[in-house]
Amino acid sequence: MTLVLLATGVLTAVPPPQRAVGQDGGLSSRLEVEGVRIALLVSPGQVGVNRFLVTLADGDGRPLPAERVLLGFDYQEQDLGGSTASTTAGAPGRFEAVGGFVGLPGTWNVRVAVGRTAGPDAEAVFKLSVPDAGRPGLIPAPTGAAVDAGRRLYGQLCARCHGVTGFGDGPDGVGLKPPPLNLNAHVPFHGDQQLYRFIADGLPGTAMVPWKNTLREDEIWALVHYLRATFKEQEQ
Ligand code: HEC
8 A cells, every 4th residue: 555645746636516415326426637537436325334436437438447546534524533445446447445434424525546557646535415314323312401402492483483382373374385384293203314304404395494504403403302392193
């Protein structure tokens, strides 16, 4: 292993944010650096163990052999110190690594450093946005303090439409189409992750706007815990 990430003479490209958040097919993105087409596929593209497949091609799309490919991982949301991984060569121009390099949801810079047999080394940085689905361990505990925080937020932000009792009868909900849902009837049908996504991402085409730019993650979880603790199936 003589190839060092960020070694002198390495070509670096930081692309305009290139991220494709796939549903099942994982995350994939491609970049061209000095005639080398570098594609990165991350599957399943979620927190935990992922397969990182790097494919290299020349300007005409033909597989481009390389001596080795190294990966570097940097979490953009907070400083975790970064980590690196080597890859295993498969068919010409294909390199693969499997491991739990992406341990948190959010934006990661994945650095792909290519040591070439012929021609200059190349390096590209991919921005990957890792969704927070499927990692129950990340849900903060529904402590009494979290539920209390959720109750306060609900009263300030949500009750005006959904109503203090959750029946969808808040003053600002009058006349909305579709109307604010009765949370007593709906909350029991959704898992915590799903409720988190409804609140964070909103429901397009309705008065339920996304809250993720207004509220922190822990505040959204506090709301989820409050909804769970409060709105159970009841007669109206
Ligand atoms: C301006 C009015 C309004 C506000 C404020 C509002 N909502 Fe909503 N909300 C709606 C409407 C309308 C819908 C129903 C959309 C639909 O029918 O698909 C909805 C849907 C939802 C759902 C989805 C329920 C389901 O089963 O599909 C949840 C959960 C929810 N809101 C929670 C909240 C929380 C928590 C807040 C406060 C942070 C909030 N809402 C603030 C109007 C509002």
